[in-house]
Amino acid sequence: MGPTKPSRDAQLKKDLTKNLTSALEGSLKENLKLSPDAALRKVTKEMLANNPFVPPIGCPxxxxxxxxxxxxxxxxxxxxxxxxxxxxxxxxxxxxxxxxxxxxxxxxxxxxxxxxxxxxxxxxxxxxxxxxxxxxxxxxxxxxxxxxxxxxxxxxxxxxxxxxxxxxxxxxxxxxxxxxxxxxxxxxxxxxxPLDISIDCTIPEENEHDAHDLDDVLHATGDASSPPTRTATISAEEYGRQYTEMHKDCTHPHPHLPLSLLDLVAILDIIVPHIEQWRSLTLTASLYDYMHTLLSRLAQCPAAPLLEVLELYHYEDCEDYEVFRPAELREPFLIFNGYAPNLRDVALWGVHLDWDRSLSFLKDLRDLELTYHAKDVRPSYATFTQMITFSPNLSTLSLCLSGPQGNDAETNDWGTEPISIPSLQELVLCYHEAPYAIALVQKLSVPNVRSLALDFDGEDYTEFVKQLTLPMAGTTKSILSGLEHMKISGLPCDRASIDMMYEQLVGLQTININCSGEEEEELFRRLMYPAAAGKKIYCPNLHTITTTGIDGAEMRGFVEARKAAGVPIKRLMMSEEDEIEDKDEKWLRAHVEEFDFFEPSDSEEELVDLTEDDESDNDMDM
Structure with missing residues (x-):
C-alpha cells in the first residue's frame, strides 16, 4: 500500500513551518531581524493572498x-x-x-x-x-x-x-x-x-373574486340570460372605477388597471417622434377602439425605416365572423405611408389593413400570421397571393380563422394556379370551416414544410384529412410525407382517414396531441396500432410525444406498445392537469430518456373540461 496523503491540518502545519523558517532565515541574511510574530504575520499574509475563501481587497x-x-x-x-x-x-x-x-x-x-x-x-x-x-x-x-x-x-x-x-x-x-x-x-x-416597444391595453379577464368577472363589469345589459353586446361595453376608465368601488373593502392587492385611450394617445405622443428608431412594435388590446386609435395614428406617420416586427393582437370575443363589427371602426388604413422596408415578421389578430395598398411593405416577410379576421375584411385572393409570392424567404405561415376571401365556386375567383411557397418550413391552419380548409390546402404547394399545426372542431374534417394525403399542386408528394413535427389540437375525423394520414407520416419525429375529444383520443391510440397492410407501427421515427387529456395508465400502455414494436419513445411531456399516479410516473421515468410535465394553456384546459362535461354530445361514427 502506498503512502497516504497528509491531512489538511498536517499539510498546513508543514507549509507554515517551512515558510516561517525561510522567512526568518531570509530576514537574518538581509539583517531585517524579524521577530517570530512578525515573520508569522508576513507568512500568513503571503499564503492567504491567493486563497479563494478570503475576500479580495477592493472590488476586482x-x-x-x-x-x-x-x-x-x-x-x-x-x-x-x-x-x-x-x-x-x-x-x-x-x-x-x-x-x-x-x-x-x-x-x-x-x-x-x-x-x-x-x-x-x-x-x-x-x-x-x-x-x-x-x-x-x-x-x-x-x-x-x-x-x-x-x-x-x-x-x-x-x-x-x-x-x-x-x-x-x-x-x-x-x-x-x-x-x-x-x-x-x-x-x-x-x-x-433601435427600440423594442410593447404596449398592453388589455382588460383583465378575471380577478381575485370569481363573482365579479369581466362580463359583470364591462357589460350591463340588464338581462343575465342574454349575451353581452358590443354596445353595452364600457370604457377602460369606467372599468377601473367600478373595479375599485367593488373591491374597496378587499385585502387582496389590486391589479394594474388597464391603460385608457388617453394613456395610449399619450404613449403615441412619446414614441411617434422616435419612429425612425422602432425595431419592433407590439400592441395587445381587448377593445378595437385602441387598435383604431393606433392605426389612425400610424397612418399619419411618414415611415418606419428600421421596423422588423409588427404584432397587433385584438382579443375581443366575437362569435360572428361574417361581418366586421363595430361597423364605425371598419375603415382600413395604410400605415407608415406604405414604407417599412425592413419589416420581416407580421402578426395581425383581428386587425385589418388596407391590404392592396399595404403590399408595398407586406413583402419580403419571413413570418406571417393572420388570425380572427371577419370575412368582409380579409384580403382578396389576388392580394393574398401577391403577399406570399413577394416574400421568397417566407418561413412560417399561420392562418387561423383568416386567409384570402372565400372561394366562389361559380366564378372560380381563386383560379387554377397553385400558391407555391418553396421556402415555407412551418404551417399553421386553425378554425376554418371544412370546405374552406380543403380549398386552401388544394391551392398550397409547400414541398419543404417540416412542421404542421392543426386545430379544428365543430364539424367532420374527414375529407380535409384525406386531402392532406393527396399530392400537393404541382408535386408528386403530399404535405404529410415530409413532416418532422406535428401538433393537433382538434381534428374530428374517422379512423380510415387517421390511418391514411399516419401511413404517410414516416418521417415524423415529434407530435403534440390535445385529446380534447374522442376523435383526438383515437389519434393517440392509433399510434400504438400497426398499419393494416404492412403490419408495421405508424410513425416509425417518432421519438417525442406531448399530450393533454391522457392519464398515466394510458401513457404507460402507449410507451410499452411502442417499445415492444421496436420504435421506443425517448421524450415524453404530459399535462400537469392529467391524472397520473405515482407508480405510473415512476415507471414512465424509468422507461423514457426524458419525462416532464407542462402547464397547459387556458384553451387546452377548456377543451378538456368541455369533453368531460359533454362527452355524450361529441360522439361520431368511426
Missing amino acids: VNDLPPELLAYIFLVGTQMEAEYEYADDDDEDDEDMEQYQLSDEWTDEEGGNHRDTAALGSLANGGDMEVDGDGNEEDEDEEMELPFQVLVSHVCKHWRVVALESPVLWTKLNFGEGAPFEKSKTWIQRSKGL
Missing part, C-alpha cells in the same frame, strides 16, 4: 474594462428577459414608481441613501420599504427592479457604465403608468439605438 470587477462590464450588464438583462413570460412584469412597474431614474447620485460614494438602503434589503432577500426619512418599513412583497436599473444603483462606477450603455435601455413597455416618466428616461438613455 471594477478593474474590468467598461466595455466588458457593460457586456455583463447586457447579458444579465437578456437573461432576465427570458423569464418575463412567467411574471408579466407584475412587480417591476410598481417598484419603479419609488425611483426617480433620471436623478443623479447625491453622495461621494455614488449612492443615494434611500436607494442604497433599498438595495441592501434586496441583496439580503429581506422584505422592507424605505420611507421618505430613510427608515425601513416591513412590506409583504419583496421589491424587484429591472436588472439594468438594479446595477445602475450599486455604485457610482456601475451607474456611469450602465447609463453610458444605451443597449440596456431599448425595451419599453409603459407599464409604469402615466405620465410615463420611466419610459421617457429610457428613450433618452437609448441614444438613438
Whole structure:
C-alpha cells in the first residue's frame, strides 16, 4: 500500500513551518531581524493572498474594462428577459414608481441613501420599504427592479457604465403608468439605438373574486340570460372605477388597471417622434377602439425605416365572423405611408389593413400570421397571393380563422394556379370551416414544410384529412410525407382517414396531441396500432410525444406498445392537469430518456373540461 496523503491540518502545519523558517532565515541574511510574530504575520499574509475563501481587497470587477462590464450588464438583462413570460412584469412597474431614474447620485460614494438602503434589503432577500426619512418599513412583497436599473444603483462606477450603455435601455413597455416618466428616461438613455416597444391595453379577464368577472363589469345589459353586446361595453376608465368601488373593502392587492385611450394617445405622443428608431412594435388590446386609435395614428406617420416586427393582437370575443363589427371602426388604413422596408415578421389578430395598398411593405416577410379576421375584411385572393409570392424567404405561415376571401365556386375567383411557397418550413391552419380548409390546402404547394399545426372542431374534417394525403399542386408528394413535427389540437375525423394520414407520416419525429375529444383520443391510440397492410407501427421515427387529456395508465400502455414494436419513445411531456399516479410516473421515468410535465394553456384546459362535461354530445361514427 502506498503512502497516504497528509491531512489538511498536517499539510498546513508543514507549509507554515517551512515558510516561517525561510522567512526568518531570509530576514537574518538581509539583517531585517524579524521577530517570530512578525515573520508569522508576513507568512500568513503571503499564503492567504491567493486563497479563494478570503475576500479580495477592493472590488476586482471594477478593474474590468467598461466595455466588458457593460457586456455583463447586457447579458444579465437578456437573461432576465427570458423569464418575463412567467411574471408579466407584475412587480417591476410598481417598484419603479419609488425611483426617480433620471436623478443623479447625491453622495461621494455614488449612492443615494434611500436607494442604497433599498438595495441592501434586496441583496439580503429581506422584505422592507424605505420611507421618505430613510427608515425601513416591513412590506409583504419583496421589491424587484429591472436588472439594468438594479446595477445602475450599486455604485457610482456601475451607474456611469450602465447609463453610458444605451443597449440596456431599448425595451419599453409603459407599464409604469402615466405620465410615463420611466419610459421617457429610457428613450433618452437609448441614444438613438433601435427600440423594442410593447404596449398592453388589455382588460383583465378575471380577478381575485370569481363573482365579479369581466362580463359583470364591462357589460350591463340588464338581462343575465342574454349575451353581452358590443354596445353595452364600457370604457377602460369606467372599468377601473367600478373595479375599485367593488373591491374597496378587499385585502387582496389590486391589479394594474388597464391603460385608457388617453394613456395610449399619450404613449403615441412619446414614441411617434422616435419612429425612425422602432425595431419592433407590439400592441395587445381587448377593445378595437385602441387598435383604431393606433392605426389612425400610424397612418399619419411618414415611415418606419428600421421596423422588423409588427404584432397587433385584438382579443375581443366575437362569435360572428361574417361581418366586421363595430361597423364605425371598419375603415382600413395604410400605415407608415406604405414604407417599412425592413419589416420581416407580421402578426395581425383581428386587425385589418388596407391590404392592396399595404403590399408595398407586406413583402419580403419571413413570418406571417393572420388570425380572427371577419370575412368582409380579409384580403382578396389576388392580394393574398401577391403577399406570399413577394416574400421568397417566407418561413412560417399561420392562418387561423383568416386567409384570402372565400372561394366562389361559380366564378372560380381563386383560379387554377397553385400558391407555391418553396421556402415555407412551418404551417399553421386553425378554425376554418371544412370546405374552406380543403380549398386552401388544394391551392398550397409547400414541398419543404417540416412542421404542421392543426386545430379544428365543430364539424367532420374527414375529407380535409384525406386531402392532406393527396399530392400537393404541382408535386408528386403530399404535405404529410415530409413532416418532422406535428401538433393537433382538434381534428374530428374517422379512423380510415387517421390511418391514411399516419401511413404517410414516416418521417415524423415529434407530435403534440390535445385529446380534447374522442376523435383526438383515437389519434393517440392509433399510434400504438400497426398499419393494416404492412403490419408495421405508424410513425416509425417518432421519438417525442406531448399530450393533454391522457392519464398515466394510458401513457404507460402507449410507451410499452411502442417499445415492444421496436420504435421506443425517448421524450415524453404530459399535462400537469392529467391524472397520473405515482407508480405510473415512476415507471414512465424509468422507461423514457426524458419525462416532464407542462402547464397547459387556458384553451387546452377548456377543451378538456368541455369533453368531460359533454362527452355524450361529441360522439361520431368511426
